[in-house]
Amino acid sequence: MNTELTRDDLLFEHAAGHLPEPIALVVDTHLALSAEARARFAACLALGGALLEEVEPEPLAAGAWQRLERKLERERALPRRESEPVDPRVPRPLRRLVPRGFDALPWRNLGPAQEVVLPIGPPGYRTRLLRLKAGKSVPRHTHEGHELTVVIEGGFTDVQGHHVRGDLVIADPSVEHRPIADPDGDCLCLAVTDAPLRLTGPIGRLLNPLLRI
Amino acid sequence: MTTTAPLCEAAPSAGLVIRRPRRLTAAMVEERDDRSRQEPAERARVRDLALVARTRDRDAFRRLFEHYGPRVKAYLRRLGADEDAAEDLTQEVFVSIWRRAAQFDPAKASVSTWVYTIARNKRIDSLRRDRTVLGEGDELDLEVDPAPCGDAVAEFNQMSARIMRAVETLPEEQKRLLKIFYFDEKPHSTIAAELGLPLGTVKSRLRLAIGKLRALLGDDRE
Missing domain, CATH: 1.10.1740.10 (RNA polymerase sigma factor, region 2, helix turn helix motif)
Incomplete structure (x- = not known):
């Protein structure tokens, strides 16, 4: 039996509302950037809709409708919230965490890459924006857990192929990969790992305690 | 992971892109x-x-x-x-x-x-x-x-009609498992204990139900 985590698993779990926040953020970013993913996700939501029709209804408290009607009395036209000017490069799901654009973030230099750790989610996850410089690679590494990456700008190549804007890349513990950014520009990604990565290349192994890529 | 299976009647929408079935079955x-x-x-x-x-x-x-x-x-x-x-x-x-x-x-x-x-x-x-x-x-x-x-x-409409129908026609037990999966957010081990089934059975039946629905979506794996 194939026990590998697939994108469909993630879409199903996400439609069911089960994903932890950091993983949900990656999947939402993927959805924001890929119409094809949205179509598949819509089908997963349709499954939720079908099951909602099937579920054994639970009677509402007495007076629930009257309570709702009182709420409606207070409703006026949906107030349009003034949307602050945001960097249009920032996909919608990331705007809360990146309110002033990618360039305003406190990037930390890691040599071939830069990173910003995003403050979200339960402990045990590492949620980062990574900027890999054009044509550069990060040290070869594997993961103790899964690493989910969605490409926001540019592209990179690893053992699984070439990935561009909107692509979701799932690396499980068996994948040893060494992403190389496309030569024509920096590659910006959102990445979540659910366990610290292990560097496996000859130099990486030495750097491991120092450089947590 | 299979890349070989060509489109066939039984699986009208295999592959990454959801394709419209060619013939009316x-x-x-x-x-x-x-x-x-x-x-x-x-x-x-x-x-x-x-x-x-x-x-x-x-x-x-x-x-x-x-x-x-x-x-x-x-x-x-x-x-x-x-x-x-x-x-x-x-x-x-x-x-x-x-x-x-x-x-x-x-x-x-x-x-x-x-x-x-x-x-x-x-x-x-x-x-x-x-x-x-x-x-x-x-x-x-x-x-x-x-x-x-x-x-x-258009493809989505076909697909969601297929899903609605598929859910209706799933065996009662698989439907129940799917509902538990979607609506109960319990660890598989808890589901197994509640249903009095071995954990492996729950996992494989759940996979079976999801697999059926996946086939309708067009499997994502290449």
Whole structure:
């Protein structure tokens, strides 16, 4: 039996509302950037809709409708919230965490890459924006857990192929990969790992305690 | 991982891109009949939502509330909300439906899918609100548009009709497992204990049910 985590698993779990926040953020970013993913996700939501029709209804408290009607009395036209000017490069799901654009973030230099750790989610996850410089690679590494990456700008190549804007890349513990950014520009990604990565290349192994890529 | 299987009648939508089946099969004709049987209820709900959107029709809204309210509540209860929280959140879901009725597009989703999506988003929203420093009414940007764009719409409609039908025709046990998977968020081991089944059995049956639905979506793996 194939026990590998697939994108469909993630879409199903996400439609069911089960994903932890950091993983949900990656999947939402993927959805924001890929119409094809949205179509598949819509089908997963349709499954939720079908099951909602099937579920054994639970009677509402007495007076629930009257309570709702009182709420409606207070409703006026949906107030349009003034949307602050945001960097249009920032996909919608990331705007809360990146309110002033990618360039305003406190990037930390890691040599071939830069990173910003995003403050979200339960402990045990590492949620980062990574900027890999054009044509550069990060040290070869594997993961103790899964690493989910969605490409926001540019592209990179690893053992699984070439990935561009909107692509979701799932690396499980068996994948040893060494992403190389496309030569024509920096590659910006959102990445979540659910366990610290292990560097496996000859130099990486030495750097491991120092450089947590 | 297979890359070899060509499109065949049994799996009309294998592959990354969801393709339209080429020939009308008996199953599809049956499916169309089935859809036309379902239509009156769905049509009535679409009409009610349109009335809510256009004329703020309370009676139409009440009909929707009476049908979906207890279902939304059941969904929230199954996912662990207590009685009061489920009631409160159900109210929030319907305030949202009231506000957003004009955004519903029957070409893009069924009413139940639309309601499900709003309930799902509200639930996630409230879980995060509890955990983070967000204030009341500080809604997170969780809008996941249940509607695919452009050309995907026709395919999506076919696909969701197939899913609706597939769910209806799943064996009772698989349907129950799917419902547990979607609505109960329990670890597989808890599900197994409750059903008195070995963990491996639960996992493989769940995979089987999801696998069937996946086949309908067109398997993602290459």
